[in-house]
Amino acid sequence: MPETHEGATNPASAIGFLSDPATHGGTPVERVDTHISHIFLTSKEAYKLKKPIKTNFLDFSTLEKREAACRRELEVNRAVAEEIYLDVVPITRRDGGLHLGGSGDIVDWVVRMRRFDRTKEFDRLAERGALDVPLAEALADVVARMHRDAPVTPEYGGAKRVAATIRQITEAISTSPAAARLKNDLDAWASEAMPTLSRRAPQLDSRRRHGYVRRCHGDLHLGNICLVKGRPTPFDAIEFNEEMASTDVIYDIAFVVMDMLERGLREQANAFLSRYLAATRDYSGLSLLPLFLSMRAAVRALVAASRDTPDSHEPDARERLAFALDCLRRRTTPRVIAMGGLSGSGKSTVARLVAPRIDTGLGAVVLRSDVARKHLFGVPPEQKLPDEAYRPETSARVYNRLLRDAGHTLRHGFPVLLDATFLSPEERKNVRLLAKRNCVPFSGIWLECDPDLLRTRVRNREGDVSDAGVRVLDKQLALHVSPDDWIHVSSEISPDETASRVLSALNHSAG
Template sequence: MTTFGSQSDVIAFLSEPSAYGVSDLVKRIDTHAAIIFLAGDRAYKLKRAVRYPYLDFSSAEKRRLVCKAELALNRRTAPDLYLEVCSIGRLDDGSLALGQGSPVDWLIVMRRFAAKDLLDAMAREGRLEPKLLRELADGISRFHELAEIETHHDAVGRVRSVIEGNRVSMAKLPGMPLAACDRARLFTSSLVLLDQLTPLLARRGEAGLVRHCHGDLHLGNICMWQGKPVLFDCLEFDAGLATSDLLYDLAFLLMDLWQRGLRDEASLVFNRYCDRRAETDGLAAMPLFLSMRAAVRAHVEARGSDLQPDVKGRKDKLVTARRYLASAVGFLDRPEPRLLAVGGLSGSGKSTLAARLAPRIGTAPGVRLLRTDMLRKRLAGVDPEAHLPESAYTRETHDAVYAALLEEARKTLDAGWPVIVDAVFDFPATRAQVEALARAVAVPFSGLWLDAPRDLLHARVGTRRGDASDAGPAVVDKQLERDVGFLGDWQCVDARGDAQQTLEHAIAALGSECPIG
C-alpha cells in the first residue's frame, strides 16, 4: 500500500457530530480502502488516499470519479440506499463543510441501516432462514439477467488476470505473512485448471455470460432493507475486475457461506440460483472460481491486519488470511461425478432428504440438486412457489418434466458435477431411465426409495406451505393406488421419523457406495 497526502483534517472534521448537524456521537468503521462515518440516519463513505496493486485512489479527482461510479453502479441493486455524492469543501476561513466551499475530497452519502441487518451479522447469529436465502438467490439471478453484457470480452484473459493479480497482491504483502509454498501450489494448480477450462470459459463469454456484475458479493455487502435482501457496495473502482463470468460473481457468496461452515445455506443458494438460470456446463469452473474468491479474501484480510489497533487484532486477521489461503488451495479439488436418485410418494420427505444430502456429497458447494417440482414450474414459466392447476399435471407434462430432468442431469454430469435427482419415481420406467442415464455417462448410481404410511403422507402434504410441490392428499391417494413395482437395487429408507432420523437412515442405506461428508 502507498499513501498519498494526508487526510487527517478531513477525517477529524468527519468525526465530529457538528459536521452533520447531529448531536449523537459519530461511529467510525475502517476498511483497507475506505472509512465510513455513521451519523444520524446517514452513512458517509470516504475513500482513503491510497494505491494498491488493484486500485488507485491517490488523488481527490480519482476519488471523485470513483464515488460517482459507486453511486451509479450501486443504484442497480440498491437505489433506495444510495443518495448522492457530496463534496467536502474548504471555506474562506479555512474550515471544512459538506457541500460548500472549494472541494478537497468527496463522500458517498447513503441511508443508514442497522448493523444487525447485515447478512454477515445474521449469519453469525444463525438467522439466515431458507425463505431469505431463496429470495437472495432469486434477486441475484434477476440482477445477473439484467447486467450489461461485455461484448468485447476476453473471458479467459480476465480469469488469468485475476489469478495473476492475486499472486502479485500476496507477494507484495509486508513481511510475507502467507507461506510461499502454499502460494506457489495455489497459483500453479490454478493455472493448470484454467488451461483445462479455457474452451468452456471462451464459450460462455461468446454466449453472453460475461457481464458487468457486482464483483464483491459476500455477506458483508448484503443487507436487509424493507424486509428484502439487498445487494450493495459493489466493486466500483475497476469495471474490468467487476466484469466476469456470472458464476464467478456468485462464487464469492458461496465461498463465504461455505467458509463459515454454513454448508446447507451455501447449497440452498447454489441450487436455487442454478434452478433459476438452468445452469449446467458452467459448474465445471466452480472449483476454480471458489478458489479465486478465497484467494482474494486471503490477501485482503492480510492487508487489513495493518489497520488493527492491537497485536491480537493483527494476529487474528493473519490467522484468517492463512485460513482463506488454505481454503483457496482446497477448493481446487474437483468433485467426482455421480448420480443419486431420491424417490418416494408425495409427503415421504424426499425433497427434505435430498436437500440435506446435497451439501454432504462432493466438494463445495455440494451436489447439483434437480427436482421435478422445480422443473415443472420452470417449464410452465411460473415462479417455483406458484400453484399450478390440476390441468398442468397430465401424463404428457409428466413425461416432459422427466425428460427435462434427465437432460439437465446429463449435462451436469457431463460437466463433471455430481447430481441428486428428486422425483416420485413411482413408475418402473422412470427408475429404469435414470439408471440408464448413469450407465450412459459412466458414473456411479445409487437409488433411495423413501417409505412412510398413508396417514403420515397425508399429514405432511396437508401442512406444506411455500413449497414448489402442489401435491395434496388427493394426489397421495392416487399415487397409493398404483403398484410401484420391483425396486431392484434401490435401497428402501424408513421415512417415518423426523428429518434427522431419515437422513441417518439414508446414510446407513447408502453405506460406502456414496461417501457422505
C-alpha cells in the first residue's frame, strides 16, 4: 500500500482549490483520479496534481520531489506531445488564499496541459471501429521516430531486468485479492515465461549492449495515445521511475501490439508492426516479441486481479493470463510469400488483408518496396520522390534491401510477405532463392487486372505511399511478361474477395 505524506500543505486544500470553477474563471471542472494523481479538466486546459505518496516504485512524498516529478513529466512528454504539455505551475499561497502561479509561498506543483478531445483517444477509437490501418501505420511512424531519438540507457534492461519484471508480476498476482482462484493460471504462465526468458537471455543482454534499451515511453497502450491535429500523439509517459521507462524498444511497442490483438484488431496490429520494423529495421527483435507480448498481457491480468471487487473481474484476469500463455506457446512457421503485379493491381491492399491471416497470431511481416524506397532516401513514406529515385540501379538497391530484411525476419521465426512489382525475371529468381537459402516454403502470387481498370485505379490514388502514375504503368504494360511459375489471381473483384482467393491458393501452395 502507498504511504501518504502530506508535507507542507493539506492535499485537500489544493484539491478543493483546483476543483473550484472560480479558480479557472468560472469554467466547470471535471475531476479524474488515478492511483498517483488528481487531474482537473477545464474547457481548454488540464491540471495534474501528484498525490503525496511513496510506493516501492515512486516517491512523491515531499514538495521538492513532486516538483521534480512534474518537471520530469513535462520533459519526457514534450518530446512527442508538445501540443499537449504546456508548463509546470506552482500553487501559491498569498493574501490568505491559493493561486495558480505568481508570488507567495509554494504549497504544491501541477503540470499544466492543453485539454484534448478524449473521444479521440486510441482505445475509444478502437471501441467504435475507427482505429483503421492508416492510423496504425501513422502511429508506427511516430513511435519509430520516438525510439530513434530516445537516449540509450545501457545501465538498465537486459535479462536480469526482464527476469525481475516477471517475478514482480508473479508475486503481485499471487498476493492479489484473486490469488487463490488464479493460482493454476498463474503457475502455468510462470512455468512457460521463465524458460522462455532463459532461452532469450543472451539476446536480451546483447541488445542492451548494442543500444536497443532506451529511455522509452514505458506505458504505451492505446489509452495513452490520442489523435491531436490529425497526428497520433503518445502522452502520459512514465516519469517517476527511470528503470521502468528504460526498456528494450520491442517491449515498448509490445504494449500497443498486445492491446490491438486483445481487441481483435489483428490487421491493425500487423500493419503497426510491419511499418515500425520497416522504419527501424529492428527485425532481430521479432524473436523477443512473443515473450514481451506475454509479459504485457500478464501486467493487464495483474491490474484486473488487483481491483477492489476481484470476483467481478476474475474472468478478465483469467482470460488475460490465458492470452499471455498463448503468446508463449504459439508457434509461427517461417515462409516467403511474394506478391507481384503491375501498378494499380492492388498488391498493397491485398497484402494488408492477407498478411494477418498467414499463420497464427500476428501473421506475416509485410515488406513493401514503396516504403523501403522512401526510407532509403530518408523521406517520410507519403512524400513523393523524383524520377531519379526509380532508376534501375536504385530499384536494385531497394530489392536488395527487401531481401536482406526478409532474411532477418525469417531467421527470427516469422513468415514474410514481400509486396513489390517483381517485374523482372531476376527479381523473381532472387526472391525464390531467398526461400531456398533459408529452407522455407516459397509462394509467388501474381495479381492480374484489366489495363483500363489499372489506369483508373492509379489515377484515383490519394494519400498512398506509391508514386507510380499512369506513365509508369504504361511503361510496365509495354515491357512486362507475367511469370508462368507464379500463381495468378484476378484482382478485378473486391479486395476482400481477392484476398480470400489468395489465401486459398496459399493454403495449397506452401512448399
